[in-house]
Amino acid sequence: MILRSIRTSHLIILLAAMAFFSSCGSRRSTAYRETRGAKAAEVMSELKSKSLYRFINDWTGVRYKLGGLDKRGIDCSGFALLLNKEIYGLNLPRRSRDQADVIKQKSISQLKEGDLIFFSFGGNGIDHVGVYLNHGYFVHASTTRGVIVDDLSLPAYQRALIKAGPVKD
Structure with missing residues (x-):
């Protein structure tokens, strides 16, 4: 006892x-x-495009799924593809590394709402994409947190940043 x-x-x-x-x-x-x-x-x-605001708001929290293209799960390049098609009427390639080939590169300080941002987290070329918003923030489909608005100044993003810019005309 x-x-x-x-x-x-x-x-x-x-x-x-x-x-x-x-x-x-x-x-x-x-x-x-x-x-x-x-x-x-x-x-x-502070987004200029209210349709962009609605699109992001509608997708925020959707989980990440490699190869996904709907509300059951979406990956980063699929999210960038759908956003650009619905908001800007632009057709992008499906893979992030191919999407990077259709942008006009510019410096981070020159980015505008809707510009694409590309990263290399695996060290083997471009493997992630997001869409720039404003004030150093961007939206993307995170592998761990799903679709989310994130701070581009975070060290992990700064280390992995490869290139950024608008889709070429």
């Missing part, structure tokens, strides 16, 4: 410590997510 009481008290202390430490860590993360979310909302509210 005494041994059971000691085990129970140790378990209670362990659970309390885990709750304390996990809540401390999540506050910072939650605050950061809320700040990032507020900035993303501001970026969205």
Whole structure:
């Protein structure tokens, strides 16, 4: 009985410590997510194209699925393809590396709403694409978070950035 009481008290202390430490860590993360979310909302509210706003709003949160082209799942190049077709009436190739061949490259500081941004995360050429919005933010189909508005200044994106620009006329 005494041994059971000691085990129970140790378990209670362990659970309390885990709750304390996990809540401390999540506050910072939650605050950061809320700040990032507020900035993303501001970026969205400043879009010039209201149809682009509606399109992104309608797709936000759709999960990533390699080769996907619908609300059950979509990949980055499929998202860029559908966005450009519906919003700008442009036909893009299906793969991100092929999409990169149809842009007029320009510097990041010159990007405008709707320009494409290309990345290489795997080190074997272009393997990801997003669409520039404004204030250093872009929308893309993230492999881990689905369709999301993201901050281009994050180190992971800065390291992987390859080229960007509008689709050629």
